[in-house]
Amino acid sequence: MSQGDDDYSPALSAALRHATDWLHSLPDRPVGPRLAAHDLTDAFGGPLPAQGIPAEDVVDFLARTADPGLMAMPSGRFFGWVIGGTLPAALASDWLVSAWDQNAGLRYATPAMAAIEEAAGTWLLELLALPAGSDVGFVTGATMANFTGMAAGRWRLLTDAGWDLDRDGLSGAPRIQCFVGRERHDTIDLGLRYLGLGGPRVVEADGQGRLIPAALDAALQEGSGPALVCLQAGNLHSGAFDPFSEAIAVARNHGAWVHIDGAFGLWAAAAPELRHLTRGCGDADSWATDAHKTLNVPYDCGIAIVRDASALRSAMGLHTSYLVHDAEGPGDPFEKVPELSRRARGVPVWAALKNLGRDGVAAQVSGLAAAASDIAAGLAGLDGVEVLNDVDYTQVCVAFGDDATTRAVTARIIEDGRVWMSGSRWRDRDILRVSVSNWHTAEKDVGMAVDAVRSALAAVRGS
CATH class of the missing domain: 3.40.640.10 (Type I PLP-dependent aspartate aminotransferase-like (Major domain))
Incomplete structure (x- = not known):
């Protein structure tokens, strides 16, 4: 199968279109995936076809089919694990x-x-x-x-x-x-x-x-x-x-x-x-x-x-x-x-580094730490929320009384989908862990994070 000079253009154009649509969806889409891996296995699997399809059709199928199984990790509302986003120049x-x-x-x-x-x-x-x-x-x-x-x-x-x-x-x-x-x-x-x-x-x-x-x-x-x-x-x-x-x-x-x-x-x-x-x-x-x-x-x-x-x-x-x-x-x-x-x-x-320069990198790192501090302050102001760590950098660990309540609140936050925060265990307690690692995270995302925890805690208490 030989390829000419123009064979890349349709596939790359399709990839650009889908990538742009994905990036534009991040501010509003739920953070968690809508489908699990077992829900997508049949769509991507089955017998290997005897005949292939054009490259741009492969890209279209890939993007459409994968979309419900994607987590919005590049979103400013993703606080799970320690995972950053991607700067435009780097991407x-x-x-x-x-x-x-x-x-x-x-x-x-x-x-x-x-x-x-x-x-x-x-x-x-x-x-x-x-x-x-x-x-x-x-x-x-x-x-x-x-x-x-x-x-x-x-x-x-x-x-x-x-x-x-x-x-x-x-x-x-x-x-x-x-x-x-x-x-x-x-x-x-x-x-x-x-x-x-x-x-x-x-x-x-x-x-x-x-x-x-x-x-x-x-x-x-x-x-x-x-x-x-x-x-x-x-x-x-x-x-x-x-x-x-x-x-x-x-x-x-x-x-x-x-x-x-x-x-x-x-x-x-x-x-x-x-x-x-x-x-x-x-x-x-x-x-x-x-x-x-x-x-x-x-x-x-x-x-x-x-x-x-x-x-x-x-x-x-x-x-x-x-x-x-x-x-x-x-x-x-x-x-x-x-x-x-x-x-x-x-x-x-x-x-x-060329894009940010020394001052830009400093501002980005200090901004992540400041957002973590703001989230910690907002959560500490909620009744029944205990911030367990000294928030000197980008990590926040909180608990909601007993382990069962902490696990239930964590599950509610994930189910709600506005933000993603992962559970963990630290110092012999179940915790909700917030990692601020994404350059997109802004003041509105901080407010949404605090509100999502407030809502989840109220729902658990009312259940």
């Missing part, structure tokens, strides 16, 4: 990434992609106040960003212990003890599992989920051999930040590699009024974040940052005769991520 540039169809692994083969991503990496280091010259890799999401940073740490710790990981593997290697806060995100444990490092040693945290440095010191004193310490910028529930200066000083005294999971919280460094939350963060060895969350670029776009470039490239890179390297460059992008073939994920990051 449009991501379309170009797909159209250009460049495999961004090799600098020599795709020089434009390499140059754009290198610029984006330099801007990120400057914006987040991380060490100049650190390596920046663009991965699928925060999970793989954590994995990548900890993989570099594993390589460095074993190399410094005299063990050749590449030659001998992990069998018989010195045991790396991993230390994590009690309220770390589960993807840290998942990354350790991927790396074959086993379960971590848990360090006590305070009431907001911040790791306690004295407890870390005591735990490190009990162990011996190589140590990996994982800290957190932005607790999943409270939004709290570990005390980096104190905790990193403790880790340094024990020769540990320090990795920071900053999936959504690392961006606090970009806002002057929030920067104190990340004090000392730049003294770590590696960092992970997700540009889809607070920066608001399309999926998938995690960012792995490692101070020790040789450790990262030794852990992730390879050399083979068929790959053509750019002899004058700083190395190939694939040497910094767990992939050879990948799309140019850094291009939408570059576009978002």
Whole structure:
């Protein structure tokens, strides 16, 4: 099946039309999907047809059929999990990434992609106040960003212990003890599992989920051999930040590699009024974040940052005769991520940063935190609502007395559809968790969020 120069136009025109309709529907459509996956299986499935249909008809069918099964995650009224929206410049540039169809692994083969991503990496280091010259890799999401940073740490710790990981593997290697806060995100444990490092040693945290440095010191004193310490910028529930200066000083005294999971919280460094939350963060060895969350670029776009470039490239890179390297460059992008073939994920990051500038990123991050604070204040004013966390960043956790009432209110909010807030469990209580991550969220959305909770609580009490 050959394609001429004009074969793309009908399909792309259809995609533009449907994408525009979708985006225009977001301010008013219910947030939750109208159909479940099992309701859509037959429409999308069945026997593979013997004869295909024109590309534009495929796009039309796809958009119409998928619509009732879509959640309005890009809406300013979506407060579930920690999921951002997409800035216009980032979305449009991501379309170009797909159209250009460049495999961004090799600098020599795709020089434009390499140059754009290198610029984006330099801007990120400057914006987040991380060490100049650190390596920046663009991965699928925060999970793989954590994995990548900890993989570099594993390589460095074993190399410094005299063990050749590449030659001998992990069998018989010195045991790396991993230390994590009690309220770390589960993807840290998942990354350790991927790396074959086993379960971590848990360090006590305070009431907001911040790791306690004295407890870390005591735990490190009990162990011996190589140590990996994982800290957190932005607790999943409270939004709290570990005390980096104190905790990193403790880790340094024990020769540990320090990795920071900053999936959504690392961006606090970009806002002057929030920067104190990340004090000392730049003294770590590696960092992970997700540009889809607070920066608001399309999926998938995690960012792995490692101070020790040789450790990262030794852990992730390879050399083979068929790959053509750019002899004058700083190395190939694939040497910094767990992939050879990948799309140019850094291009939408570059576009978002170019579009916003330093001041725009600061305003966006501080605006998300301010919206969370306003929601918390509105909810705290309702009878029977308890705000459980210190709302210092973008997370709000509330309860409505007993667990059964909290679960019922959460279900009512989701059923109502005006906003989406997800339930969770924190500090041995069922909670309603509000995550403000979308650049669209405005004052009217804050008011609607508070009103939706008020209505749901009244309905539960009256039932």
